[in-house]
Amino acid sequence: MSKHTYDMGLIGNCAFLGLIGTDTAVRWLCWPRFDSSFVFGSLLDDEKGGEYSIRPADGAAFTSHQYYEENTNVLCTEITTEEGSYRVTDLAPRFAQYERYYKPLMFVRVVEPLGGTPRVRVACRPVGDYGRLPLTRRRSSNHVAYLGLEEEIRLTTNIPLTYVLDEQDFLLNETKYLVLTYGAPLEAPLEKTAEQFLRSTLAYWRGWVKSTSIGNFRQEQVIRSALALKIHQYEDTGAIIAATTTSLPEAPGSTRNWDYRYCWMRDTYYILTAFNNIGHFEEMDRYFQYIANLPRPKQARYQPLYGISGEAKLVEQELDLAGYLGNKPVRIGNDAYTHIQNDVYGQVLVALLPLYVDARFQDPSRRDAEQLVTDALDMIAKTMDEPDAGLWEFRHIAQKHCYTYLFHWAGSHAAARVARRLGRPDLEAQAEQLRETAAAHIEECFSPGQEAYTSAIGSENLDASTIQLIIMGYLDPTSDRAHRHLEALEKELKTPEGLFYRYRHEDDFGTPETTFLICSFWYVDALACVGRVDEAIVEFDKLAGYTNHLGLLSEDVDAKTGSQWGNFPQAYSHVGLVNAAYRIAKKLDLPNFVEPAGPGRKAVS
Structure with a gap:
C-alpha cells in the first residue's frame, strides 16, 4: 500500500474550522459550530457534501503548492497550469477589535493571478443537515444568498455572479475576493475589507506566536x-x-x-x-x-x-x-x-x-x-x-x-x-x-x-x-x-x-x-x-x-x-x-x- 496522507490545510479562528485540499476545494467546514453539520463535507461524500472550489478551467492538469504564511493560520494554495498560475489565500478572520476578539463566521478567499493567463472555475454549493438538505439560491446585485438553514449563508464577491452560479470558466486577470458568511453578512466594502482582514489576521497570529x-x-x-x-x-x-x-x-x-x-x-x-x-x-x-x-x-x-x-x-x-x-x-x-x-x-x-x-x-x-x-x-x-x-x-x-x-x-x-x-x-x-x-x-x-x-x-x-x-x-x-x-x-x-x-x-x-x-x-x-x-x-x-x-x-x-x-x-x-x-x-x-x-x-x- 502506498503512503496515505491527509493532503489538506487547516484554517480557523476559534469560532469555526475548515479543511482546504491542495486543489483549493473546501473538504470540510461546519457552521455555526465545530460540532454542527458540515456545509461543505466532500471529505465524507463527494456527491452529498457540496462543493466550494476555485479550480483550473476545463479540468486542466495542474500542479499545486500549499503552505502557510509564516507563523500564522492563513493558508495559501498556488495552482500552476500550462496557461498560467494563481494563488488562493484562505483565512478565518481573527484579530482584536473593541477590546474583544473579532472572530466572525466568515470565510475569506483572495484569488490572485501570478503569471500567464490562468482561467478558473468557481463552484459554491453549500448543503445542510449532513447533505440531506439542499439549499435554495437567491441572487442579488453582488452576492448570492443560500437559504434553508437557521441563518442565511451569503457569498459576496467581485466575480461576475453569472460565472459563479453557472460554474462558468473565466479569465483571472485581476485579484478577486470571495467572502462567505453565516448569519451576519459582510456589508462593508468588499476589496478594502478583505485586504484589511487579511493584514489584521496575519498580524494577530504573528503577535500570538511572539507571545x-x-x-x-x-x-x-x-x-x-x-x-x-x-x-x-x-x-x-x-x-x-x-x-x-x-x-x-x-x-x-x-x-x-x-x-x-x-x-x-x-x-x-x-x-x-x-x-x-x-x-x-x-x-x-x-x-x-x-x-x-x-x-x-x-x-x-x-x-x-x-x-x-x-x-x-x-x-x-x-x-x-x-x-x-x-x-x-x-x-x-x-x-x-x-x-x-x-x-x-x-x-x-x-x-x-x-x-x-x-x-x-x-x-x-x-x-x-x-x-x-x-x-x-x-x-x-x-x-x-x-x-x-x-x-x-x-x-x-x-x-x-x-x-x-x-x-x-x-x-x-x-x-x-x-x-x-x-x-x-x-x-x-x-x-x-x-x-x-x-x-x-x-x-x-x-x-x-x-x-x-x-x-x-x-x-x-x-x-x-x-x-x-x-x-x-x-x-x-x-x-x-x-x-x-x-x-x-x-x-x-x-x-x-x-x-x-x-x-x-x-x-x-x-x-x-x-x-x-x-x-x-x-x-x-x-x-x-x-x-x-x-x-x-x-x-x-x-x-x-x-x-x-x-x-x-x-x-x-x-x-x-x-x-x-x-x-x-x-x-x-x-x-x-x-x-x-x-x-x-x-x-x-x-x-x-x-x-x-x-x-x-x-x-x-
Whole structure:
C-alpha cells in the first residue's frame, strides 16, 4: 500500500474550522459550530457534501503548492497550469477589535493571478443537515444568498455572479475576493475589507506566536502545533475538541470511525500542561471556565466527554454517507459519553491545582472550589474499587485500570494542596488517605516477571498509558524500576520505526492495526525524563516525519507505510508534540534541570 496522507490545510479562528485540499476545494467546514453539520463535507461524500472550489478551467492538469504564511493560520494554495498560475489565500478572520476578539463566521478567499493567463472555475454549493438538505439560491446585485438553514449563508464577491452560479470558466486577470458568511453578512466594502482582514489576521497570529515561550528545540514544529492547537479551542465556551473531523477511520476497513468534535475530560491535564509549557494563560483560563461550568448535579459522575457547550447527551447516530474513501459507518455523536471512566475526577483535580499555585490566576470563589474538590474526592473514594472502561474507552471490557489509579493518586495529591490553601485539614487528610490507597492499587498492577506495570489489576497486558507513571512522577525517573518499566513497554509496544501501539491485545473491534501518535510522544517525553535525551531527540525527529506537507498530525499512523489515519488534525497529537519538545528543551538548556515528582510529592523508586 502506498503512503496515505491527509493532503489538506487547516484554517480557523476559534469560532469555526475548515479543511482546504491542495486543489483549493473546501473538504470540510461546519457552521455555526465545530460540532454542527458540515456545509461543505466532500471529505465524507463527494456527491452529498457540496462543493466550494476555485479550480483550473476545463479540468486542466495542474500542479499545486500549499503552505502557510509564516507563523500564522492563513493558508495559501498556488495552482500552476500550462496557461498560467494563481494563488488562493484562505483565512478565518481573527484579530482584536473593541477590546474583544473579532472572530466572525466568515470565510475569506483572495484569488490572485501570478503569471500567464490562468482561467478558473468557481463552484459554491453549500448543503445542510449532513447533505440531506439542499439549499435554495437567491441572487442579488453582488452576492448570492443560500437559504434553508437557521441563518442565511451569503457569498459576496467581485466575480461576475453569472460565472459563479453557472460554474462558468473565466479569465483571472485581476485579484478577486470571495467572502462567505453565516448569519451576519459582510456589508462593508468588499476589496478594502478583505485586504484589511487579511493584514489584521496575519498580524494577530504573528503577535500570538511572539507571545509564546517556546524553547529553542525544533521551534518550527512546536509553533505549527501550537497554532493548530489554539484554533481547536471553541473560544465562546473555552472547550477544546479532540479533532476537527468525524469518522476518518483509524485504519482502512476497521469501522473504528468516531466523532471527535467534542471535549474529553481525560485529556484535561495534557492540554493545560501544553498551554502552560508555551506560556499561554488566556487559553488555560478559558478552559478552566469550561470545566467549572459543566452541568453536573452534586455528587454525580463526570462523563468522559461533553459537547462544546457542556451538552451531556451526545447520542451516536450513523449517517447515510459514502464515508472517507468508502469507509463506513459515518457517525455523529459519541456513545462514549455513557461510559464509566473514573480517571476523570483526578483529571479535574489536577486541572484545578494551578488556580491555587499559579499567581496569574485570581483566587476563585472558595465556596465553589471547596465543593468541587469535595465532590471529586468523594467520587474517587466511591469509585476506587470500581472497574471502568479506561482511557481507551473499551465498549465491552471493564477492568481496574492502572491509568485510572494514577489519576486517583495525582488528583488526590492536588486536592491535598488545594485543601491546605483553603485551610481545610480534614479535606487534606481525606485526600492524603486516598492518595495512599491509589498508590497501593497501582502497585497491584506491577508484574515482577515483566518488571513492568500492566494495564490493570490481574492483567498481564502492557499498555502505553502506563508511560504516564514516569511522566507524572509516580515513578522516580532515575530509578531502576522506571528504566525497566520503560524497556518492557519498548519491547512490547514499540515498532522499529519508533511508533507506539496503545496496546496489542484484542479489544471490541479486534487487534489495533495502527499506532497512536500521542503514545509515541509520551514515549519521547519519558525518554527525556529518564535521561535518555539523545534517544529522545532521535525519536522526536522520526515522529516529525509523520506530519502531512504542512506539519499537521493525524491521530494514528500505519507503522509499515507511514500513512496517516484517524481524525485530522488531531489536537492531542499536537499536544503530545508540544509537551515532548518542552521536556527535551528543558533537558538541553539546563543540563542539571531536575524534574519535580509530578503532581505527587514522592516518586516510587
